[in-house]
Structure formats: structure tokens, C-alpha cells
Amino acid sequence: xxxxxxxxxxxxxxxxxxxxxxxxxxxxxxxxxxxxxxxxxxxxxxxxxxxxxxxxxxxxxxxxxxxxxxxxxxxxxxxxxxxxxxxxxxxxxxxxxxxxxxxxxxxxxxxxxxxxxxxxxxxxxxxxxxxxxxxxxxxxxxxxxxxxxxxxxxxxxxxxxxxxxxxxxxxxxxxxxxxxxxxxxxxxxxxxxxxxxxxxxxxxxxxxxxxxxxxxxxxxxxxxxxxxxxxxxxxxxxxxx
Amino acid sequence: xxxxxxxxxxxxxxxxxxxxxxxxxxxxxxxxxxxxxxxxxxxxxxxxxxxxxxxxxxxxxxxxxxxxxxxxxxxxxxxxxxxxxxxxxxxxxxxxxxxxxxxxxxxxxxxxxxxxxxxxxxxxxxxxxxxxxxxxxxxxxxxxxxxxxxxxxxxxxxxxxxxxxxxxxxxxxxxxxxxxxxxxxxxxxxxxxxxxxxxxxxxxxxxxxxxxxxxxxxxxxxxxxxxxxxxxxxxxxxxxxxxxxxxxxxxxxxxxxxxxxxxxxxxxxxxxxxxxxxxxxxxxxxxxxxxxxxxxxxxxxxxxxxxxxxxxxxxxxxxxxxxxxxxxxxxxxxxxxxxxxxxx
Amino acid sequence: xxxxxxxxxxxxxxxxxxxxxxxxxxxxxxxxxxxxxxxxxxxxxxxxxxxxxxxxxxxxxxxxxxxxxxxxxxxxxxxxxxxxxxxxxxxxxxxxxxxxxxxxxxxxxxxxxxxxxxxxxxxxxxxxxxxxxxxxxxxxxxxxxxxxxxxxxxxxxxxxxxxxxxxxxxxxxxxxxxxxxxxxxxxxxxxxxxxxxxxxxxxxxxxxxxxxxxxxxxxxxxxxxxxxxxxxxxxxxxxxxxxxxxxxxxxxxxxxxxxxxxxxxxxxxxxxxxxxxxxxxxxxxxxxxxxxx
Numbered sequence: 085x086x087x088x089x090x091x092x093x094x095x096x097x098x099x100x101x102x103x104x105x106x107x108x109x110x111x112x113x114x115x116x117x118x119x120x121x122x123x124x125x126x127x128x129x130x131x132x133x134x135x136x137x138x139x140x141x142x143x144x145x146x147x148x149x150x151x152x153x154x155x156x157x158x159x160x161x162x163x164x165x166x167x168x169x170x171x172x173x174x175x176x177x178x179x180x181x182x183x184x185x186x187x188x189x190x191x192x193x194x195x196x197x198x199x200x201x202x203x204x205x206x207x208x209x210x211x212x213x214x215x216x217x218x219x220x221x222x223x224x225x226x227x228x229x230x231x232x233x234x235x236x237x238x239x240x241x242x243x244x245x246x247x248x249x250x251x252x253x254x255x256x257x258x259x260x261x262x263x264x265x266x267x268x269x270x271x272x273x274x275x276x277x278x279x280x281x282x283x284x285x286x287x288x289x290x291x292x293x294x295x296x297x298x299x300x301x302x303x304x305x306x307x308x309x310x311x312x313x314x315x316x317x318x319x320x321x322x323x324x325x
Numbered sequence: 326x327x328x329x330x331x332x333x334x335x336x337x338x339x340x341x342x343x344x345x346x347x348x349x350x351x352x353x354x355x356x357x358x359x360x361x362x363x364x365x366x367x368x369x370x371x372x373x374x375x376x377x378x379x380x381x382x383x384x385x386x387x388x389x390x391x392x393x394x395x396x397x398x399x400x401x402x403x404x405x406x407x408x409x410x411x412x413x414x415x416x417x418x419x420x421x422x423x424x425x426x427x428x429x430x431x432x433x434x435x436x437x438x439x440x441x442x443x444x445x446x447x448x449x450x451x452x453x454x455x456x457x458x459x460x461x462x463x464x465x466x467x468x469x470x471x472x473x474x475x476x477x478x479x480x481x482x483x484x485x486x487x488x489x490x491x492x493x494x495x496x497x498x499x500x501x502x503x504x505x506x507x508x509x510x511x512x513x514x515x516x517x518x519x520x521x522x523x524x525x526x527x528x529x530x531x532x533x534x535x536x537x538x539x540x541x542x543x544x545x546x547x548x549x550x551x552x553x554x555x556x557x558x559x560x561x562x563x564x565x566x567x568x569x570x571x572x573x574x575x576x577x578x579x580x581x582x583x584x585x586x587x588x589x590x591x592x593x594x595x596x597x598x599x600x601x602x603x604x605x606x607x608x609x610x611x612x613x614x615x616x617x618x619x620x621x622x623x624x625x626x627x628x629x630x631x632x633x634x635x636x637x638x639x640x641x642x643x644x645x646x647x648x649x650x651x652x653x654x655x656x657x658x659x660x661x662x663x664x665x666x667x668x669x
Numbered sequence: 670x671x672x673x674x675x676x677x678x679x680x681x682x683x684x685x686x687x688x689x690x691x692x693x694x695x696x697x698x699x700x701x702x703x704x705x706x707x708x709x710x711x712x713x714x715x716x717x718x719x720x721x722x723x724x725x726x727x728x729x730x731x732x733x734x735x736x737x738x739x740x741x742x743x744x745x746x747x748x749x750x751x752x753x754x755x756x757x758x759x760x761x762x763x764x765x766x767x768x769x770x771x772x773x774x775x776x777x778x779x780x781x782x783x784x785x786x787x788x789x790x791x792x793x794x795x796x797x798x799x800x801x802x803x804x805x806x807x808x809x810x811x812x813x814x815x816x817x818x819x820x821x822x823x824x825x826x827x828x829x830x831x832x833x834x835x836x837x838x839x840x841x842x843x844x845x846x847x848x849x850x851x852x853x854x855x856x857x858x859x860x861x862x863x864x865x866x867x868x869x870x871x872x873x874x875x876x877x878x879x880x881x882x883x884x885x886x887x888x889x890x891x892x893x894x895x896x897x898x899x900x901x902x903x904x905x906x907x908x909x910x911x912x913x914x915x916x917x918x919x920x921x922x923x924x925x926x927x928x929x930x931x932x933x934x935x936x937x938x939x940x941x942x943x944x945x946x947x948x949x950x951x952x953x954x955x956x957x958x959x960x961x962x
Contacts, residue, residue: 169852176842176846176849
């Protein structure tokens, strides 16, 4: 029995620079929200880039449903069912909301099917329907994050990876964001996210993983991670007390 | 999957990791090496006592000129990260400045070369005020445009002879010793340039330039007056190229735009720095020697300047693709750099 | 007076079309790959040589030779990308690296064409190259009229391709945000390869037209680099429509300058314009301020 996504002993770095990931491990089960935490420079974003294929790995394995995906390109990995929203959200600023959603469905060649899916997504995010013809670059940070998440849903991926979705957003918007994630999980999707605000991230997740120095140090139910004294001392600080 | 690591283990691992990233200490400098090199260059013309070595002297003069020009280019292109593909404009300004003084007033360029350098530096400063507002590719384009503008101006400026140029008077020295004044002058220019390059690299100014080349916005927020630093680097870099141009002009006894303002001269400076190692002190010198030796061979075998252009381009592609850090840079990275070349 | 100004305007516009085509490939490649292709003008000259030899050896009309020149240059472009640029995507100093590489490629191509065909002035001479349409006091040389019109047709086709096809959409998306396009399932490596090919093919097509309106020789491309860059920078780097506007604007200005101050200053117009634009509005007419990575 394979986990949905298995990352084992991955080493990766940028260019000819030092390795940022030094043997990272990760197991993601279907239908869970898993949150990766760790200090700055721990390799959290790098791990996501390695999974999606933006950064070639130097050694180790990444498997989706048992099949190796660590030599594939990002566009191929998307087709296998992993979608990724990077920190900077990767929208097309000069395209409208609708065009951005169309780009989200770039791999869907059937035009009627694409239209239907865009409609579905717009139903789920009424705020985006209101702004369907607005340029993405002119929207607020929260709306942009919403659009970025909505866009990944067009291809109905197995896993959605979100790199710091709450970055720079007001607490109320952050709450909305997590509500959406819970909805996604409840509809059978799997969410993997990186959070700088470890406490908020873990409270909203089923499972947590602690990454430091490019290695996986702890992994387990989010509740346990939150209460683990070692994790509290090293990573959660006083805020968790 | 929780591992058995304790808190102290993690802290220790972090410390080790950080120490691993720090670079190792510096070695002693081989100060004797440039002195010996200089002494050999001073003594080399003694060969002429027996005669027949004019071509060797010419080649050494040529190599010293390019070592000076590449080192000078390196101050802007290597340390500061602003690639100029039109730097021969200052070579031209230097050559024409002193050349005109010679043609109209009969003063030898060997005396006026510092003034020619100054003229080039002033122009460089003025041009830099404009073009250094641009970054990256846009700056590179502007440097080519500068070259084109200069070519049109010099081709049509009748006072300096237009595209036909002017012939300069020669010094009255027996052929056996005719090259010596220029040889020694070029040697002084070369030594001065390399010394300046070394001093700049190890100064606060040089540190600022390197900060600019890595991240200009951050350099500025760290309190560096980036605009002044860049423009000054441009002017200094124009200064030495201008001096070299002044001596070269009188040495070859005529001035013509299509000697000074052809792209190959600029390409050579760039290529020498890339070959030797951009941003290192010794790199441009090594690059100049290697490229000139290589050109000698290729001209012997193929002649024709078109083929020479083709080969220069090919060497540049290969160097960029397989040796982007250059000879000195690559050796340093592998920690195999001989001590005599380690001046960074 | 008025009719002579109209005359100059028409000549400027006709040439503007050709300049627009010459610049389109350059700006397309910059848009998708952020490569400032200093070798673009020598590729135009290579295209001109293809048309020249087809005309000289087989009497093929340079306009008919245009698709052939474009195809030949497409292949060259694809090969060049594979050999030289493909692996550079990961390079830390990407824009500096690629611009130096294109400079080196330009040196190679210049030297190669010079060695093969020598640096003598050449021009193809189909019958229409020396003929003109005459309307009262105003005339248009047929060569320039045809070249301008065909350039506009090719540019129109290019715009349609970019805006109404799936691959065109992928190119535009990659231009706007490369990483994002990749995450949407666009194979940006393939997009880059094909776009580079198309860009160089456009240079080849322009070259065939250039072959009968200008005299050309290999070393001429250095002058064209600065000319084309001024058009592209004026329009905003990577903005195709901007480059086209820039081409018409500068071409007309240069035509007037050339008529009233002499042809030397006509060329100078482009260079000085480049400095002025970079000083006053470096992001160009249609460009947005971009942060250098």
C-alpha cells in the first residue's frame, strides 16, 4: 500500500550551490491536510519546488501513487495530478481572471469541458465571478491568492501544494483560506502546505512535518507536533505557550 | 517517523552546517612573482643587442597593452558587473587625443598619455552619468550604441582626418631600438593598471563595486552611493584604456577609425576577461596572454581577419559554456589556484 | 513643400514596416526567453544571403524566396538554441550570460559569412527594385512598397498566431510569467525552442525583403543591432505591438532627418533616440517598469 505522495531521502540545491535539501522525507496520505513547518532556510519551499519538478533533485526519490515522478517536468507532473501555488502566486498579471482560469485549464483540450469546469470553479468562488474580466494584477492580495487557488482546481488535481498561502494577508482572509482548504479536503482532495506561522498552520492540519537544515526531523499528527516539547522549544517559541 | 534527535543535537547540527558554508582563510601573497615578472620584462629588450627580436618585442608590447586594457575593462565589467561592448571608444579617444597633440604640436604621446587617459576618463564619466542609469542587457546595448555613435562621428570629423585618418610623425631612432620607448611606456601603463586593479579590489571602494555587481538595490540600501561608485568605476576603467590608446597610436604611426573603433577590439577585452576569469585580478592578464598566443597561432594557420573573427567568436562561445568562471576563477573554485596567481 | 513632406512620410512608413518585421523576432525572443539577441541582425543578413544566392543562381524572386529564407533560418535558430542556449536556463547570471553568448554567436556568424562571401556590398535586383508607383508629385519605389506591405502581412499573421492559437497562448503566457506558465502545464522548454526558431525565421524573412531595398554585407549587422535595439527599447522590451509602433515612429523621424540633414544623421537618429529613450523612459512606450532579478 503506497501513500499518495512519498518523498524519500531527497537531496537538492540551486545550480552548483550547496544542497538545501539534505535527505528530506515526506509522506502525504490521501484526503489529509499536511502542514510543513520549520525555520527560515530550512528548505520548505525548496521541497515543494523539488516535488513539482521546478528544481531537479540530486538524489533520492519522489513517488506519486508508487510511480516515480522525480525526473519529470512541471507540466508533466501537473498532468499526473499535482498542482502548485508558489509564494508569489504565479498569476498572469496582464490577463483577466477568466483568462487566468483558462490558463489553469491549459492542458484541457476540450473547449466545452473547459468552460464547464471554469463555471464550476466560479460557482465556488463568487467573488471571482464578480471580477471575471478584471486584470489579475489589479486585485488585492487576498483575491489574488483566492484566484491562484481556484485556478489549480480547474484541472482537478489529486494534491494541491500551497507555499505560504497566508503570506501578507489579513487574519480574516487567512481564515477564509483555511475554510476553503477544509472544503477541498472534505471533497476528497489532498492539501500540502508550507506555513511560516506554524501554530496556525498546524491547528488547521491533520498532519505536520518539521523540516530543518534540509532534513525531516519530526512527522506525525498535527496535535502531537503542537504539543511536542522539543518542537515547542525549537520552532514554536513562546507563541504556542 | 520522528527521529530520536534531541534539542541539543539539532542546535549542534545547525552550527556545523553554518561553519561548513564559511570559506577558508587566506593564504600568503606571492609578492615576489609580479616583481620577478616585471624584472624579466625590463630585461627582455636586451635581446636587441644581438638584434632580430623586434617581433618578439612587438608581441610583448601588444600583450601588455591588452593586459592593461582587459584589466581596466575588468574594473567595470568584472568587479561592478556592467558589461561594456563599446569600451574601445576610450581606446580611440586616448589615441586621437595624444595623436592630435603630436600631429599639431609635435609633443610625443609618451608624455601626453596621462592627459589622454584623463580625457578618456572625463568622457567616460560623462557617458557613465547617462548610460549607467541602465542595468543588465540595456546597459550592454547602450555600450554598442555608443560605439556606433563614435564611429559615425570619427568617420565624419574632418579635423581628425575623417575615415582616412591621419599619419603621425615617427621618432628618429635607429630601427634596432625603435620599439623601446613604446615598449617601456606600455609596460608602465600595464603595471600601473594591474596595480590599480589590485588596490581597487582590496579597497572599500572595490567592496562597494562588488556589492553592486551582486545586488544593486541591496548595495544601495546598505548606504553605498551606487551611482557615484559606478560612474567612478567607469571613468577609471576608461582612463587606463585611454592611456593604452595614446601609446598605441604613436607606436603604429597612424590613426584611423577602423583601427580603433572595430568591434573586435572590444570583443578581445571582454573575451580576455572571460577566458582568464572575470572579476579576478590575475584573470585578465592570463586571458590576454592566452588569447594573444592563440591568435598568433590561428593567424599563422588561417590568415584572413574574417576567420579570426569566427575563431574569436567560437572561443568565446566555448569559454562561456564550459569555463564561465575562466581559468583563474575555475582553478580558485577547485582550490587548485597556484599561489602566484592568487591576488583576490 | 507639403507634397515633399508627404513623400518623405510615405517612404518612412514603407521602411517602417520592414523595420517592424526586423524587430519583431528580436522582441519575441526577448519576451519569452529574456535573451537580448545581439545575433539577430546577422541572422537577417544570413536571410538576405539566402535570397541573394537564390536570385543570382536560379533567378528566384526574393519575395518568393522569403519562405525559403525563413525556413532555413528557422532550422538554424532551432539548432542554435539546442546547442548554445538550452542549458543556460539554470545559469545564475542568465541575462548577462545569454547576451554574451549572442554576442559571441554574432562574431562567429559575421566571421563565417565574411569568410564565405567577403564583405563586398550586395543587393538583389528584381525588376521592381528599380521601379516606382507614381501618384502625381508623390512616388513610392515599388521595392519598398512591396517590402513594407509584405512585412505587415507577416506581422499580422504572427499576431493572429499569438492571439488565436493554443501554442500562441502558451507563448504569451510564458512571456508574462514563465514559472506560472510551467505550473499551468505549458512545456516552456518546447515553447522556448519553437519561439527561438520563429524569431530567427522572422529575421530570415526580413532578410529576404532587405536584400532588395538595402545593400548589405556581413559586417553591416553591428550598425543594425543599435538600430533594432532602439526600436525594441522604444516600444518596451518584449512588447511586440510596442516594437511595431516604435519601428514606424523612428523610421518616419529618420526619414525626415535623412532628407533635411543628410543620410549620416538618419542612422544617427536611431542611436541618439536609443540614448534619449533609455534616459527619459527606459521602460519604453508600452512597457511596464520591470524589476531586474
